[in-house]
Amino acid sequence: xxxxxxxxxxxxxxxxxxxxxxxxxxxxxxxxxxxxxxxxxxxxxxxxxxxxxxxxxxxxxxxxxxxxxxxxxxxxxxxxxxxxxxxxxxxxxxxxxxxxxxxxxxxxxxxxxxxxxxxxxxxxxxxxxxxxxxxxxxxxxxxxxxxxxxxxxxxxxxxxxxxxxxxxxxxxxxxxxxxxx
Amino acid sequence: xxxxxxxxxxxxxxxxxxxxxxxxxxxxxxxxxxxxxxxxxxxxxxxxxxxxxxxxxxxxxxxxxxxxxxxxxxxxxxxxxxxxxxxxxxxxxxxxxxxxxxxxxxxxxxxxxxxxxxxxxxxxxxxxxxxxxxxxxxxxxxxxxxxxxxxxxxxxxxxxxxxxx
Numbered sequence: 649x650x651x652x653x654x655x656x657x658x659x660x661x662x663x664x665x666x667x668x669x670x671x672x673x674x675x676x677x678x679x680x681x682x683x684x685x686x687x688x689x690x691x692x693x694x695x696x697x698x699x700x701x702x703x704x705x706x707x708x709x710x711x712x713x714x715x716x717x718x719x720x721x722x723x724x725x726x727x728x729x730x731x732x733x734x735x736x737x738x739x740x741x742x743x744x745x746x747x748x749x750x751x752x753x754x755x756x757x758x759x760x761x762x763x764x765x766x767x768x769x770x771x772x773x774x775x776x777x778x779x780x781x782x783x784x785x786x787x788x789x790x791x792x793x794x795x796x797x798x799x800x801x802x803x804x805x806x807x808x809x810x811x812x813x814x815x816x817x818x819x820x821x822x823x824x825x826x827x828x829x
Numbered sequence: 830x831x832x833x834x835x836x837x838x839x840x841x842x843x844x845x846x847x848x849x850x851x852x853x854x855x856x857x858x859x860x861x862x863x864x865x866x867x868x869x870x871x872x873x874x875x876x877x878x879x880x881x882x883x884x885x886x887x888x889x890x891x892x893x894x895x896x897x898x899x900x901x902x903x904x905x906x907x908x909x910x911x912x913x914x915x916x917x918x919x920x921x922x923x924x925x926x927x928x929x930x931x932x933x934x935x936x937x938x939x940x941x942x943x944x945x946x947x948x949x950x951x952x953x954x955x956x957x958x959x960x961x962x963x964x965x966x967x968x969x970x971x972x973x974x975x976x977x978x979x980x981x982x983x984x985x986x987x988x989x990x991x992x993x994x
Contacts, residue, residue, distance in 0.1 A: 678987045682980040685868065689979060692866075693873025697897055706896035713888025717877055720885065799866060806862040810854070 651824045654744050661740035671738040684731040688802065690724030693717075695798065702774075702783040702791035711783060712775050745813035747825045752804035759797035766790045832924065836994035839920045848918030857918060864911040868982070870904025872975045875943055879968035882946070891950045898947070905940065921994045928988045932981035939974035942967050 662668075670676055694717040700706075701714040736743050743749045770787040783791070816826035839845055848857055874897055881889055916923050923929040946967050954960050 678984055682983040685865075685979050685983050686976060688865070689869050689872040689975070690876060691873070692869030693875070693877040696870070696900075697874060697877055700897065700900065705900075706893050709889050709893045709896075713886055716886035716888065717880070720877070720880060802865050802869060803862045806865045807854070807858055810858045 650822060651820065651828070654824050655828055658740045658744050661737055665737045665740075667734055668738045671734055677735075677738075680731045680734050684728055684735075687724040687727030687731065688805075691721050691728065692724075692798065692802075694719075694721030694724065696795060699791035699794045702787050704782070704788075707781055710781070715775070741827060742812060743808070745824050745827055746808055746811050747823075748804050748807040748811040750823055750825075752801055752808070755797050755800035755804060759794060759801065762790055762793045762797060766794075833994050836921045836924065839917060840994055842917070844914075845917045845920070848914055857915075860911050860914050860918075864908055864915065867904040867906075867908035867911060868979065871901055871908060872904075872939075872979060874898075874901040874904070875939065875971060875975055878943075878946070879972045882964050882968040895947065895950065901943070919992065921991050922989045923985065925991050926985060926989045928981050928984055932978055932985070935974045935978035935981060939971055939978060942971040942974060946971065 671680070697705075698714050698718055698721070701709060701711060706714075766787065770784060770790060773784050774787055811825075813824075813826045816824070816828050820826065848860065851857070853859075877885075878894060878897075878901075880886075881891065881894060946964060949960055949964055949967070952960065
């Protein structure tokens with residue numbers, strides 16, 4: 649079932665991709681990659697420093713004041729989601745059959761759910777009427793998960809090149825990690 | 830005088846052969862991953878400091894933001910070490926490409942700007958209008974340098990003329 653979905657998605661993108669022609673021009677891919685690295689830095693700088701503040705670095709800075717950096721992290725994420733989508737819509741098989749991409753998506757999902765958890769459980773404690781300068785224990789755990797998840801996203805992203813899917817031989821696992829023929 | 834004999838020698842060293850040839854994920858792939866993490870920490874925190882100077886998150890005192898500096902320096906040294914390892918792996922690829930020197934100059938400029946910005950923040954008249962103006966100018970220049978360094982670094986994969994000596 650999952651294999652069929654992967655194959656279907658790769659074929660659908662290959663047939664209908666609106667950006668593949670543009671992305672195959674001489675400089676489009678390198679420019680998109682550069683933007684992807686700029687977005688990465690913005691995300692790590694803004695979200696990473698907010699996480700570190702929750703963990704106790706720069707304790708005298710009000711957490712709510714640090715939180716004003718978060719929209720810039722979201723901007724970095726938006727840049728990377730867009731450029732990432734350009735890569736995916738140009739070479740779908742290189743990503744959808746790539747185990748490193750599967751783990752990258754998993755880490756992205758964890759980072760997203762974890763951020764949701766922060767706003768659902770800790771937002772009021774951290775930004776409430778009498779905000780403490782020391783974040784509650786749960787918020788610290790969330791910050792730690794966030795840092796770990798984003799580092800995993802970077803590592804998996806950088807590892808994509810080294811897990812390029814080859815032709816399938818033998819029995820595949822839960823997800824296809826090779827090119828079906 | 831050609832540097833080719835030096836490049837040939839460097840590429841024949843055990844360290845260079847390990848970086849390039851080892852099947853271990855800790856070799857070339859791992860070093861690249863560390864280089865990306867270090868970039869995020871150094872360029873990211875520098876960019877956030879620049880944004881703070883330019884008016885983002887005004888409730889964060891600049892002096893208190895200095896607490897994040899060890900992370901920036903950690904990223905910088907992580908990338909110096911991982912960058913040297915990548916250079917030992919592919920010295921010809923980097924050293925025969927002008928873009929590589931541009932990247933180094935931009936990083937040196939960005940770090941020099943960071944040190945100057947920090948010195949101004951620590952100075953007693955950090956809130957004086959003239960100081961605030963220089964801080965803003967330095968912050969904009971810093972953002973341009975980091976953006977250029979990252980772009981130049983990424984373009985190294987597309988602009989080299991020779992891979993190995």
